[in-house]
Amino acid sequence: MSTRATSIWGWGYADKFPDTGTRRSLAEHVSPLLGGPSLEPHEPATALRLPSPRVAPPASLAALCSVDEADRAAHTYGKGYGDLVRGFHGDFSSAPDFVARPRSEEDVRAIMDWCGDHHVALIPFGGGTSVVRGVEAAIGQGFRGAVSLDLRRLDRVIEVDPISRSARIQAGATGPVLESQLASHGFTLRHFPQSFEFSTLGGWIATRAGGHFATLYTHIDDLVQSTRMLTPRGLYETRRLPASGAGPAPDRLVLGSEGTLGVITEAWVRLQSRPRFRASASVHFSEFDAAVRAVRELSQSGLHPSNCRLLDAQESFLNGVAGDGSCVLVLAFESADHPLHAWMERALAITASHGGECREGARYRSDEPGAQSRASGAAESWRSAFIEAPYLQNVMVSLGVIADTFETACTWDRFDSLHGAILEAVRGALERICGGGTVSCRFTHVYPDGPAPYYTFLGPAKRGGELEQWMALKQAASEAISAHGGTITHHHAVGRLHRPWYDRERPEPFALALKAVKGALDPQGILNPGVLVGP
Ligand SMILES: Cc1cc2nc3c(=O)[nH]c(=O)nc-3n(C[C@H](O)[C@H](O)[C@H](O)COP(=O)(O)OP(=O)(O)OC[C@H]3O[C@@H](n4cnc5c(N)ncnc54)[C@H](O)[C@@H]3O)c2cc1C
Known part of the structure; x- marks a missing residue:
């Protein structure tokens, strides 16, 4: 297990948070994107504000439990924008009363039984990377306390x-x-x-x-x-x-x-x-609509690329993939079994038929001795931007910039209207709430019947009101998704954040069935109250 310290409030390793000078120079690059506001780096709070614990671990479980304040703070939130802001300001008001770290299934059972016997909420905690308030002990008044169950010792x-x-x-x-x-x-x-x-x-x-x-x-x-x-x-x-066909x-x-x-x-x-053969290419399009048509044909071709990420012009620019206003499709195939030239050539023929330009040619890599190995330019830029992006969100919080993402999926026939409605709603809300900002789109996944578009928005916050402003932006985006036939989440989950739109999306008989299942498996309702079902 790594001993490198992780940030209590932000994403990832604490030592990757840049110093004030570096953040100030980053602010000079970000400001023009947002219409030129002055952005001054602030420092994260050093004092942690937590409520006193309501319950203490029993002697029989004490060896598995921690009441340490920093530990409780590190288990209070996930890593969504709203979590980062609250943690940055030292607000850990919904901290669990203690953290339990089981070493075995028997330990899990013992902790669960104790929570049931004492009417204490139990919140399973994996890596704590939820972006939907999935691990937060916002459990209402009905419980005597809350325990965060950190499962990372079960790691074999x-x-x-x-x-x-x-x-x-x-x-x-x-x-x-x-x-x-x-x-x-x-x-x-x-x-x-x-x-x-x-x-x-x-x-x-x-x-x-x-x-x-x-x-x-x-x-x-x-x-x-x-x-x-x-x-x-x-x-x-x-x-x-x-596979099985035996009932649900x-x-x-x-x-x-x-x-x-x-x-x-x-x-x-x-x-x-492990894949031995890899092929990659980046295809530039001058029009987003043409790129969308190309991706649709690719998704229906049966070629099954391992990567098929379409970045709109703004996203391509922000990720350092293209600076000339073009949209870029990052395309890749991989196989443990066979070279991929035929697949890539057919994919590039499809993209070319929609006006796509593969400027650098396709790149092929293979682990076989003596085979040619070339790193891919735009694809590599996109990959490293992708890995570093969460660290950049920490910086944005310190600069007073609202920076967040949301995602959905819809059928191809609805994409144009959904995408248009989302852009209109979020741009309008950014203008109203932040006085400007930017929203961009990429496809993270594509299916024969539709894409999963993923949006990033940035806007200057009014210091002190970040949470309300962010929630108003999130509301605008979620309403547009809900009204135009998308799902409230393709992969970020429901948690506490998406609950109102999830409730609207699911059929009522299904909600009743889920409630009955919850009642059957967790009759006292101690497990993660407020998520998916119940008040
Ligand atoms: C920077 C960043 C990038 C992300 N990228 C992606 C992405 O590419 N794709 C994606 O799908 N999501 C992504 N997410 C969201 C998040 O990482 C996922 O939801 C992830 O699956 C959560 O895993 P975790 O172990 O951190 O779970 P946690 O955040 O600890 O928990 C998430 C939920 O699962 C429950 N849970 C956790 N472990 C268990 C268990 N063992 N038993 C029962 N319930 C459990 C929790 O109670 C909670 O409701 C991203 C988040 C961040 C911050």
């Missing part, structure tokens, strides 16, 4: 089945921890969300996370073979099967359960051989 790959290419992995393993264990068996899960470094397998399953593949295996759902979840009513374990699928209740039905302790997941 327990078993690998090379014949069926599957592995049994504990839920608290973060991306790098599970990948390094799988590498020694020559396999990979190849699920790479942007939060990969800190998020966990259990968190991915609980939120139906979206990963590396832009087509085909987009969500963790596609990689889960079976699950094991402890509920207050007993163990919920599903059978290992490649039990795993489907676990996927997306967001800590409300039980604590996922393990899962069997589908593995892949």
Whole structure:
């Protein structure tokens, strides 16, 4: 386990927060994008404001629990914009009363039983990278207290089945921890969300996370073979099967359960051989609409690119991928089995037929001895910007800039109207609330029947009112999504933040059924109250 200190309030490692001088010079680059406001770096609060604990760990669990203030603060929020702002100002008012770190399933059971017996809310905590207030103990008045259940000590790959290419992995393993264990068996899960470094397998399953593949295996759902979840009513374990037609699928209740039905302790997941062949290209388009048509044809071609990320002109500029006003499609294929020239050539023929220009040509890499290996220009720029972006959000908070993202998915026939409505709503709200700002779009995933567009917005905040302004922007975006046939989330989950729009999106009989399931598995309602169901 890494001993490098992580930030209590911001994303990632504490030592990656730039000093005041560096942030001041970054402000000079950001200001023109926002219409030229003066941006002055502020410093994060050094004092942490937390309420006194309402309950204390019992002696029988004391060895697993921490009441340390910094620990409680680090488990108060996820890593969404609103979380960062509150943490930056030292406001940890919804801190859990203590943090429990189970080492085994028996420990999880003991903590869950204690919470049930004492009417204390239990909030499963994986990597704490939720952007939807999924791990926050905002539990209302009905409980005596709240415990944050940090699962990261359950981090082992327990078993690998090379014949069926599957592995049994504990839920608290973060991306790098599970990948390094799988590498020694020559396999990979190849699920790479942007939060990969800190998020966990259990968190991915609980939120139906979206990963590396832009087509085909987009969500963790596609990689889960079976699950094991402890509920207050007993163990919920599903059978290992490649597929089944036996009624509604039990795993489907676990996927997306967001800590409300039980604590996922393990899962069997589908593995892949490590890819040896890679092909990449970046295709420039002068018109976004033409690029969208090209991506639609690609998504319906059966080629299944591993990467198919379309960046609009603003997004291409912000990520250092193009500065000439063009939109860029970052395209890639990978395989453990075969060279990819035929796939890439066909994909480039499709993009060319829509006016796309592959200026640098396609690049091919292979692990075979003597094979040509060339790094890709625009694709590499995009990749490094992608990895560093969350650290930039920490800087934006310190500069008083509202910086956030939201995402959705819709069918292709609705994309134009949905996209237009979102841009209009968010631009209007930025003008009204911040006096200016910018919004950009990229596709993170694409399906034969529709894309998953992902938006980034930036606007100058009025210091002290950041949370209200951000919430008004979020409201405008969410209303536009809801009114124009999108989903409130393609992969960021529901949490407490998206709950009003999620309630509107799901059919009423389904809401009733979910409530009944919650009542059956968690009769006292102690698990993550306020998320998905209930008040
Ligand atoms: C910078 C950044 C980039 C991101 N990029 C992506 C991305 O590319 N794709 C994507 O899908 N999401 C992304 N996210 C959102 C977030 O990383 C995902 O939702 C992720 O799956 C959460 O995993 P976690 O382990 O951090 O879970 P947490 O944040 O700790 O928990 C999330 C939810 O799952 C529940 N939970 C966690 N572990 C368990 C368990 N073992 N059993 C039961 N419930 C549990 C929690 O109670 C909570 O409701 C990003 C977030 C940030 C901050």
